Structure formats: structure tokens, C-alpha cells
Amino acid sequence: FQHILPVDDDLLEKVFITVKTTGRNHLTRLPVIIRTWFQLAKKQTWFFTDTNDQHLSQVTGGHVINTNCSATHSRRALCCKMSVELDVFLETKKKWFCHVDDDNYVNVPALDELLKMYNPIGDWYLGRTSTPKPLQIRAKSQKTTFWFATGGAGFCLSRALVLKMAPISGNGKLMAIGDRIGLPDDVSVGYVIEHLLKIQLTRVEQFHSHLEPMRLIKKDLFNEQLTFSYSLDNEPNTVDVDGFNEITDPTRFLSLHCFLFPEASSCVEK
Numbered sequence: 001f002q003h004i005l006p007v008d009d010d011l012l013e014k015v016f017i018t019v020k021t022t023g024r025n026h027l028t029r030l031p032v033i034i035r036t037w038f039q040l041a042k043k044q045t046w047f048f049t050d051t052n053d054q055h056l057s058q059v060t061g062g063h064v065i066n067t068n069c070s071a072t073h074s075r076r077a078l079c080c081k082m083s084v085e086l087d088v089f090l091e092t093k094k095k096w097f098c099h100v101d102d103d104n105y106v107n108v109p110a111l112d113e114l115l116k117m118y119n120p121i122g123d124w125y126l127g128r129t130s131t132p133k134p135l136q137i138r139a140k141s142q143k144t145t146f147w148f149a150t151g152g153a154g155f156c157l158s159r160a161l162v163l164k165m166a167p168i169s170g171n172g173k174l175m176a177i178g179d180r181i182g183l184p185d186d187v188s189v190g191y192v193i194e195h196l197l198k199i200q201l202t203r204v205e206q207f208h209s210h211l212e213p214m215r216l217i218k219k220d221l222f223n224e225q226l227t228f229s230y231s232l233d234n235e236p237n238t239v240d241v242d243g244f245n246e247i248t249d250p251t252r253f254l255s256l257h258c259f260l261f262p263e264a265s266s267c268v269e270k
């Protein structure tokens, strides 16, 4: 079955969706997001970047936050952004925090359905792992293992959990944690939640990063998936979906969007 086109206002009133991006991706990665799933969650979605951009601010209704973190792919810069995402979330009254990368497609009604299944009063860490084993690190000369949700697949945290994280990793302290364990932002989040707070990740396999082959996701199950991704490196990894041609739609997100929501305005004249 296909979703009826969801109405922005009714869906996801409880969620704050953050898209991590960087100046050099504004014109390459964001236009397809803004044309597709962002239209279904305009009020809930905010872009966290590192560069001022009047045009982006205009096309997103001002939903851009310049984190003032450095515009590099360094661990510090990425932990800095994640840290600001979490801090800004706490300033809102939203019940759920969901983070995605700027190469993710978010299936808005599916995300809404997922969050309805959990009570945000509880501590929830919902996401997908990408490693076959938990991560092992040495902390204070003790070996410890923990799982983490891959940031590039998207993950969600309940407000109760983010409140518990705040004394440990709030207010920029996630950067210090990243420095201490020498690991990226998503791993640092997992370390805080699983290792320090002893709250376990709930595995939700419907989040997808480009670490998995996208073509393996079956068409008849597209509507149940929460996120999709792509990578256009030497060996392209994209969702297998008919629709627009590869030149018009290299990421396949336009075609995916029209598959899920054939009545969306950008899909009517194809």
C-alpha cells in the first residue's frame, strides 16, 4: 500500500529532526532533501551547519543553525555539531530527538509510526548498528564494550534520555568525551548512553546508512523503512527504484519520494 500524503501539522509534532550538514554540501546535498522529505516535516526539521547561507535560510523557512563548529570532517568538528544539536533540542519542548546526515532520506510517516510505539518518558536510544560486534575500548585500563547507533543511518533519543546525558555530555562536553576516547560523534553518543549511563541501544533495522548496499532494500518494504541513504563515490550505492533518470536523480531520492508519495507536487508531472 502507499501512504496518503501526510499533512505536516498532524505528523511528528513531538519530534525535533536535526540534519547535520556543512557549507560545501549546501548546494550539492540539500536541494534534494528540501524538494522531498523536508516538505513533509518542515516545522520539525532543522539544518545544523557551519557556514552562514542566506539562500538556505530562505528556502527552509529559517530552519538553519550555524553551530560555529569548524567546517572540517575532524572528530572535534563533528562532535561539536552533535553537541549543539543536542543542546538546541533541550531548549525545545519536543519529546524526541532524531539525528540524520545530509545524505539521508527520512520517511516521515514511518518515523512518526516508530515514535508512537515508545513512551518518551522512558530512556530510549533507537538506531541501527553497523559493526558485527560491540566496540571495545580501554577506559581507565579496563576493557569495556558498547554498541552505538550509526549516525549516518539516523537515530532517535527520547527527551528523558537526553536529559540524563546533559550533565555528562551537554553544553559542549561531548567534544571532551570524543577527545578522551578518540572516537567520532556517533560513537561518543553510544559511549555516553551505553557505557556511562548503562542504557541499551534498541536496535531498529529500518534505519539505513550507505554502509549497507541500498539496492538490497526491497520495494515492497520501502514504506516501512525509516531512512535511506546513498553514496556516489567510485562505486555508486543507491536505492533501486524506478522513476526519474540517473541524470535528473542521481541520489534516487526524487524517485523514492514519488514512489512513496505519488501525489506529492514534485511527482505529479513525470
Ligand code: UDP
Pocket (backbone or CB within 6 Å): 019, 020, 021, 022, 025, 071, 072, 073, 074, 077, 078, 081, 100, 101, 102, 103, 152
Ligand atoms: N560533515 C560535516 N563536516 C565536514 C564533512 C562532513 O559536518 O567537514 C557531515 C556531512 O554533512 C554529513 C556527515 O558529516 O552529514 C557525514 O559526511 P559524509 O557523508 O560526507 O561522509 P561519510 O562519513 O558518510 O563517509
Ligand code: MN
Pocket (backbone or CB within 6 Å): 101, 103, 152, 210
Ligand atoms: Mn555519508
